Amino acid sequence: MPVLALALVLPLAACGNDDDGTATGEDAELTVLAAASLTDVFEQLATPFEEEHDATVTFSFGSSTDLAEQVADGAPGDVLATADETSMGLAEDAGVTGAVETFATNVLTIVVPKGNPAGIETLDDLAGATWVRCADEVPCGKVALAVLDANKITAEPASLEEDVRATLDKVVSGEADAGLVYATDAVAAADAVDAIEIPGAEDQITSYYTTTLEQSEDADLAADWVAWVTSEEGRAVLSDAGFGSP
Template sequence: MRARWISIVLAAVTAASLTACGSDSANTANTAPTAGSTSGSGVSGPITVFAAASLTESFTQIGKDFEAANPGTTVTFSFAGSSALATQINQGAPADVFASAAPANMKTVTDAGNADGTPQNFAKNQLVIAVPKGNPKNITSLSGLAQPGVKVALCAPQVPCGAAAQKALQAANVQVTPVTQEQDVKAALSKVTLGEVDAALVYRTDAKAAANDVDAVEFPESASAVNEYPIVVLKNAPNQAGAQAFVNYVLSPAAEQVLTNAGFQKP
């Protein structure tokens, strides 16, 4: 009889142990992070993004949205001409992500071995002629920039907006002698808003952002000088996980909508 009771007790203990194990497994399965959730994603800390000046407004918004979707991250931007940013990266400037306004400037970074992976295009942009509100010089085409007495600002040739401007002017067979050549598109646009020039060739997105101060004159030759915008994680990124997460976000529908609202086109 005593042996029979011992057997019953052992059976009960074994059953209880199995039940407990099953319960623990179920609880673990129910509390595991779901795919795409921030919890357990490993995304945190500061992320430094070098981005073309023409991305200032849209990337500032995208950065805020990214931080809201990924608590614990802080995105810091350095906006400038893509050529200057590429030079800084190749000279060892600490950054996690590079977003260029043209493939040529991105290529200088990839050729130097400073990119981690293949750059991906996330937007494209076209030029317009930015003029003061009301278009006092009545500039309606690229040929209007060559009129006597018209002061024009262009981006420097090594800057994406400058290279695009040269392509467009060549397509229109128009020669323009600018009074100034700026190192980024925002600087060229500021010459118009400050009243220092009568017109500037800038991106459509920049003219839209400054719509209270300038009018945008479209011209057909801009179609021959469309700039693609590539983005990539940098090889020596201090925050590799954060950098990749930010690049993924820029390629997401949410960021695409921000870019579209700013006037960018889909790549």
């Protein structure tokens, strides 16, 4: 289903102000803090949402851990979406979340520059190559560690990146022979990279979580965004981007 056509199924929002003073309509603004691996698909999901709600969606993408710590400390925002349960737990423990929903899954893959100049075919080929992955403390780094350990890979990366998009960028720019990123990142950068499937990677599935935030200045609009992302139509967009079902 074309993305623009999906706007027809989004819940309607009235213009003006709600009784509680919450802004809606043409003045509505929504701030979504989301894992870096959601960059492309969330921007795609925003287009019909903005048209239907006469709203502007602003994103802050980055490490799930960093974003969760920020909202736990009271940073402004309406919606949080993380790439692991642990990060979402930081916000939950701080008491700033609404109901938490799982909305997608992902798996790790190897990406190499288009044409694979270093000839990397498996994780074993990372030995002696210039390769990168996410830092240990962020979700994509934790998954990478688990996958590497399961495959008894001891090769050391050339660098540890702050999030999965920074890892992908090192490969796209040619600074690295290979990188460990999510399958969806390989889809998003398909013109610049080739993806190499990791056997058994599905045993280390990444799950994505989303919730509204207590500090939201427009609770209704925030709830509408979560409903859109978790709807059948929203999940179809996620599926086209390479995400699995929760």
